[in-house]
Amino acid sequence: MAYLVFARKYRPQTFEDVVEQAHVTKTLSNAVTSGRLAHAILLSGPRGTGKTTIARILAKCVNCSEAPTSTPCNQCRSCTEITAGNAMDVFEIDGASNNKVENIRELRENAKYMPAHSPYKIYIIDEVHMLTDAAFNALLKVLEEPPAHVLFLFATTEVRKIPITILSRCQRHDLRRIGINAIAAHMKKICEGENIDISDKGLALIAREADGSIRDGLSLLDQVITCTETAITDKEIIDILGVIDRQILFDISGALFSGDMAAIIDICDLLYRQGRHMMKFYTELIEHFRNLLVVKMEGAASTLSDVPAHERELMEKQVGNITQPHLFQVLNVLFEEEWRIKLSASPKTALEMTFFRLMQIRPAFSLDALIEKLDRLKTGIAPAGKPQSPGASEPEPSASEPEPSAPEPEPSAPEPPVHGNVLSETGPDSPGDPGPECPADDPPESAPADPATPDAPSETPPMDLSQMDNGEIWDRLKSSICEKSPVLGACLADGTLTYTPPDRLVIEIASTHPNIALLRRKKNIAGIEKHCNDFFKQPLKISIDVKQTGPDPGDLKKKHRELESEARAHPLVNAAIKTFNGKIQDIKIL
Amino acid sequence: MSTSNRSRLGKRATGFDAIIGQQRQIRMLAAALQKKEVPHAMLFTGEAGIGKKTTAIHFAMACNCGHPMPMAGGFVFSGSVNPCGECRPCRKIASGNHPDVYHIQPPGATIKIEQIRTLCSALSLRPHEALLRIVLLSDAHLMNAEAGNALLKVLEEPPEKTVFILTAPEAADILPTIVSRCRHLRFNPIPEDQLEAYLVEKRGMPPENAMIIASMANGSIGRALSICDDDWILLHRRRVIEQMEIIFRKPAGRDLHFAEMLAQDRKKLRFSLEIMKSWLRDLAVSRYFPEKVCNRDIRSRLAALSRTVDMDGLIEKTDAVWQAERAITANANARLAIEAMMMRLSE
Numbered sequence: 023m024a025y026l027v028f029a030r031k032y033r034p035q036t037f038e039d040v041v042e043q044a045h046v047t048k049t050l051s052n053a054v055t056s057g058r059l060a061h062a063i064l065l066s067g068p069r070g071t072g073k074t075t076i077a078r079i080l081a082k083c084v085n086c087s088e089a090p091t092s093t094p095c096n097q098c099r100s101c102t103e104i105t106a107g108n109a110m111d112v113f114e115i116d117g118a119s120n121n122k123v124e125n126i127r128e129l130r131e132n133a134k135y136m137p138a139h140s141p142y143k144i145y146i147i148d149e150v151h152m153l154t155d156a157a158f159n160a161l162l163k164v165l166e167e168p169p170a171h172v173l174f175l176f177a178t179t180e181v182r183k184i185p186i187t188i189l190s191r192c193q194r195h196d197l198r199r200i201g202i203n204a205i206a207a208h209m210k211k212i213c214e215g216e217n218i219d220i221s222d223k224g225l226a227l228i229a230r231e232a233d234g235s236i237r238d239g240l241s242l243l244d245q246v247i248t249c250t251e252t253a254i255t256d257k258e259i260i261d262i263l264g265v266i267d268r269q270i271l272f273d274i275s276g277a278l279f280s281g282d283m284a285a286i287i288d289i290c291d292l293l294y295r296q297g298r299h300m301m302k303f304y305t306e307l308i309e310h311f312r313n314l315l316v317v318k319m320e321g322a323a324s325t326l327s328d329v330p331a332h333e334r335e336l337m338e339k340q341v342g343n344i345t346q347p348h349l350f351q352v353l354n355v356l357f358e359e360e361w362r363i364k365l366s367a368s369p370k371t372a373l374e375m376t377f378f379r380l381m382q383i384r385p386a387f388s389l390d391a392l393i394e395k396l397d398r399l400k401t402g403i404a405p406a407g408k409p410q411s412p413g414a415s416e417p418e419p420s421a422s423e424p425e426p427s428a429p430e431p432e433p434s435a436p437e438p439p440v441h442g443n444v445l446s447e448t449g450p451d452s453p454g455d456p457g458p459e460c461p462a463d464d465p466p467e468s469a470p471a472d473p474a475t476p477d478a479p480s481e482t483p484p485m486d487l488s489q490m491d492n493g494e495i496w497d498r499l500k501s502s503i504c505e506k507s508p509v510l511g512a513c514l515a516d517g518t519l520t521y522t523p524p525d526r527l528v529i530e531i532a533s534t535h536p537n538i539a540l541l542r543r544k545k546n547i548a549g550i551e552k553h554c555n556d557f558f559k560q561p562l563k564i565s566i567d568v569k570q571t572g573p574d575p576g577d578l579k580k581k582h583r584e585l586e587s588e589a590r591a592h593p594l595v596n597a598a599i600k601t602f603n604g605k606i607q608d609i610k611i612l
Numbered sequence: 613m614s615t616s617n618r619s620r621l622g623k624r625a626t627g628f629d630a631i632i633g634q635q636r637q638i639r640m641l642a643a644a645l646q647k648k649e650v651p652h653a654m655l656f657t658g659e660a661g662i663g664k665k666t667t668a669i670h671f672a673m674a675c676n677c678g679h680p681m682p683m684a685g686g687f688v689f690s691g692s693v694n695p696c697g698e699c700r701p702c703r704k705i706a707s708g709n710h711p712d713v714y715h716i717q718p719p720g721a722t723i724k725i726e727q728i729r730t731l732c733s734a735l736s737l738r739p740h741e742a743l744l745r746i747v748l749l750s751d752a753h754l755m756n757a758e759a760g761n762a763l764l765k766v767l768e769e770p771p772e773k774t775v776f777i778l779t780a781p782e783a784a785d786i787l788p789t790i791v792s793r794c795r796h797l798r799f800n801p802i803p804e805d806q807l808e809a810y811l812v813e814k815r816g817m818p819p820e821n822a823m824i825i826a827s828m829a830n831g832s833i834g835r836a837l838s839i840c841d842d843d844w845i846l847l848h849r850r851r852v853i854e855q856m857e858i859i860f861r862k863p864a865g866r867d868l869h870f871a872e873m874l875a876q877d878r879k880k881l882r883f884s885l886e887i888m889k890s891w892l893r894d895l896a897v898s899r900y901f902p903e904k905v906c907n908r909d910i911r912s913r914l915a916a917l918s919r920t921v922d923m924d925g926l927i928e929k930t931d932a933v934w935q936a937e938r939a940i941t942a943n944a945n946a947r948l949a950i951e952a953m954m955m956r957l958s959e
Contacts, residue, residue, distance in 0.1 A: 025649045069792040118761030152761040238792045245795050248649050249640045283900035297800020371893045378896050
């Protein structure tokens with residue numbers, strides 16, 4: 023079958039045809055025409071950028087019937103033979119399979135004979151990085167001072183594997199990755215020549231996928247053309263190439279920000295069923311979030327060179343409500359989880375778990391926002407006009423993101439009023455610790471005007487205790503005592519308080535409390551009473567009760583004794599004693 | 613090729629239509645054949661056991677078949693490119709006896725450079741009888757660096773009438789210089805419903821078992837068949853899931869005998885961890901999207917349980933299973949790794 027893929031059919035035959043490597047082709051053609059061509063040239067660069075091609079063209083340049091010329095005729099015997107790959111004086115050696123020192127020795131033996139019918143005898147060693155150390159060393163002498171009729175051309179993708187002794191004897195030319203636009207333009211030219219109709223956007227898609235290599239691009243183009251019968255649509259290209267549709271990336275980041283886990287599961291499933299490569303998708307996802315972060319930091323006018331303008335706008339819209347630290351967190355998790363996707367036997371599951379993890383991220387406040395909040399608290403300005411339900415908007419827009427997936431969907435219970443406890447204010451997850459007896463109909467406005475804020479306790483009028491419940495009074499009292507006497511505060515930590523109108527307060531402490539002895543001292547009791555009176559600014563009758571917890575020790579003993587005698591009398595135990603001729607050593611009650 | 617392999621291939625060979633779940637890929641191959649634009653090198657990627665090699669062998673048959681038949685309906689191309697499976701070349705290829713179909717596979721852990729050198733010298737001769745000579749290089753990711761590089765030149769410009777087909781799990785596992793020389797064809801995991809239908813129809817399996825196996829197979833028919841052959845797996849799966857439910861209902865540190873049971877058999881262990889992971893995943897998914905769970909037979913139990921667990925804990929527990937799996941792959945003491953996992957699971 024005489025079918026040739028595009029990459030071979032359209033292999034450039036002159037320096038002008040080589041795409042985007044002018045810095046090499048120009049140098050080489052000048053060298054040829056001015057007669058300053060080095061005897062050993064090393065071409066390096068990523069796959070599919072034109073190393074072998076340039077080596078062959080250079081061979082033609084020096085061996086053409088019009089030599090030396092920078093534009094070989096491609097018609098003379100030498101040129102046609104080189105194109106066909108059967109030239110007598112051009113040896114194209116596969117360095118990877120002929121990598122032994124014997125092969126190089128043979129080459130050295132033959133190098134000293136004159137070429138058959140051309141000016142030069144040319145050795146093109148492709149994949150030269152695979153030569154063994156011995157082979158490289160055997161090459162050194164002949165490479166340094168070859169016979170005048172010999173030219174060495176080396177091509178490799180991995181220049182770092184080549185010994186420096188070889189490198190220093192060669193003129194080195196590095197080929198670059200080819201830009202998306204240049205690949206697309208080249209493919210467009212070929213398509214026009216082949217009478218194939220394909221949109222510019224489609225070509226850009228293919229070029230993007232080629233990742234800097236013209237051969238990859240042409241292979242993909244070939245594939246697209248073979249697989250479609252009629253006109254080539256962009257959708258078909260996406261389907262054939264397995265390109266991740268950009269829209270999917272936006273869908274998934276949107277779903278993540280709005281906490282829509284079901285949508286994410288659905289997308290993962292879709293990608294899996296289409297046989298998409300999960301790792302590839304993951305890489306694109308990371309890049310997408312990186313782009314989002316850049317847009318967040320720089321705005322839509324940022325220098326995201328390979329993202330079209332409309333996508334940048336879309337990105338800006340999407341990150342409008344998201345804080346920068348949140349994006350950092352997302353990216354961090356994505357990087358942390360990368361190995362799982364890579365190593366997992368079922369990458370889809372790993373991907374889903376990563377998203378579950380991303381969903382759990384509590385959006386962090388930026389440090390600035392936190393400091394600002396603290397400042398407001400300090401100056402006594404209301405931190406927020408109202409108690410917030412999860413997802414209610416914060417004063418500054420940067421903090422107004424919806425909390426992704428509150429794990430237990432809480433009905434929007436109002437946050438308990440704050441009691442001068444700064445820490446409970448700072449995160450949006452404070453609804454997690456509501457006081458159990460907190461009344462739901464407590465007027466929210468009381469929070470900012472809270473008299474118990476530590477800054478202004480002295481000017482407050484006596485509190486209206488009947489308006490509050492026990493838990494609340496107790497909390498305030500405790501924090502006040504803690505401030506004045508930390509030791510007493512610690513003793514009271516586990517107690518409970520009961521307020522009986524009009525003026526009776528009962529503090530209950532469990533008898534098992536470790537500091538109970540301390541509390542029984544007269545001095546301490548008096549101290550507590552004094553604190554209470556100071557705190558409430560009204561005469562109150564205060565009593566401290568010690569609550570008996572746990573069963574009565576006497577009862578327990580009695581019960582144990584009963585159990586023991588029961589065990590002794592058990593027929594099974596008696597039988598065992600009899601059989602083994604044993605005695606009862608100890609009885610343990612479990 | 614071993615005899616068991618031969619007989620299996622022989623049984624499967626009934627044209628492209630017998631390959632399930634890869635219609636898109638087969639359509640591409642058929643189109644290339646039809647247009648006579650077969651590329652000289654192709655790379656088939658996809659998980660193990662989803663039909664890459666089978667497709668490659670059928671493609672070789674289609675290239676050389678004496679009496680190609682039209683494709684079944686549903687294809688854009690109606691040309692006769694379907695191998696008949698009965699002519700001489702077809703039977704020779706199916707039985708692995710064709711002189712011009714080379715099958716290179718790793719003899720041990722890697723494909724060695726000697727195999728590639730032998731291949732290169734064989735390729736320098738003309739084909740014996742084939743219209744198109746096929747080189748099937750399975751598990752190309754197992755080529756060592758020397759072998760891979762030795763293949764580069766012949767892969768870029770092979771002799772006439774020669775087509776290379778490489779198979780690998782992922783393109784990223786192979787030298788980029790090789791990938792760039794091939795036309796890349798991704799094989800997708802076989803959809804569960806097709807796998808299920810296959811198991812019921814071709815293997816005579818009861819539908820409820822087929823459903824479970826299809827969901828465990830991860831879209832791989834090879835894996836599904838190997839699960840079918842080992843009848844302990846279904847029973848084992850039930851036990852593992854029951855134990856996991858117990859651990860989640862009342863977490864207690866008493867599950868070390870379960871850990872012991874798991875750690876006893878290394879082969880089972882791999883499956884057990886897979887089962888746990890998919891079960892934990894389902895537990896998480898069940899809260900948001902109950903239709904998408906894998907273990908469909910226990911859907912209601914999952915839904916009930918998922919209401920009681922919290923997400924952070926679940927992620928933590930999934931992580932425990934991952935860590936254990938990683939440790940075991942790194943050759944840690946299985947018993948200790950599993951016990952550590954159990955401790956974290958029952959926290």
